[in-house]
Amino acid sequence: DTGVSQDPRHKITKRGQNVTFRCDPISEHNRLYWYRQTLGQGPEFLTYFQNEAQLEKSRLLSDRFSAERPKGSFSTLEIQRTEQGDSAMYLCASSLGAGTRLPYQETQYFGPGTRLLVL
């Protein structure tokens, strides 16, 4: 396994601009998660995919946020009209779930994150 990769690692943008982040999960992992982490806090769940289906979205994911996983492999997270409050570390994780059964012995593997700064 090459691990979960995220691109870019750092992004500085001006308020009002759109940004897009990419996550490549561990190959064959069918589940993919996005989290957001602000300074001094633990990560907060944003959304979750099983294969290409987006199964859960947090209330934190406002209308300006959209996530896709078109072929059940990599995923993108887009933020439109960025605000200073969007500045955070955006983390992606993947796991291997056993079909539709709820996995009780499932480890989520995290990528290095994308650090976003909105000026």
Place this chain on the structure above:
Amino acid sequence: KQEVTQIPAALSVPEGENLVLNCSFTDSAIYNLQWFRQDPGKGLTSLLLIQSSQREQTSGRLNASLDKSSGRSTLYIAASQPGDSATYLCAVRGAGGTSYGKLTFGQGTILTVHP
């Protein structure tokens, strides 16, 4: 709504000490609990995962226990080393309903081990 709390928020110890990090959660309906390590500016590294039916897990100098009924977990680090310095996060995976896909994290314990 599940809430996870970690105590202490920060801990500084001399090298060689044994130490305990605490994690508590409000909803005992969980599938599992994970302990992670996070180095500054980096992603998370999974240390231990305890299923809800288990009481503890061990990996090297790390031992994690789980008391689901009381909503508590502890991470025990034996013979601490400077390389153990990092933020330690615990996270629970909720059981059923709409929460089964996500982890709920505590705010972390910042550990510093000085030589």
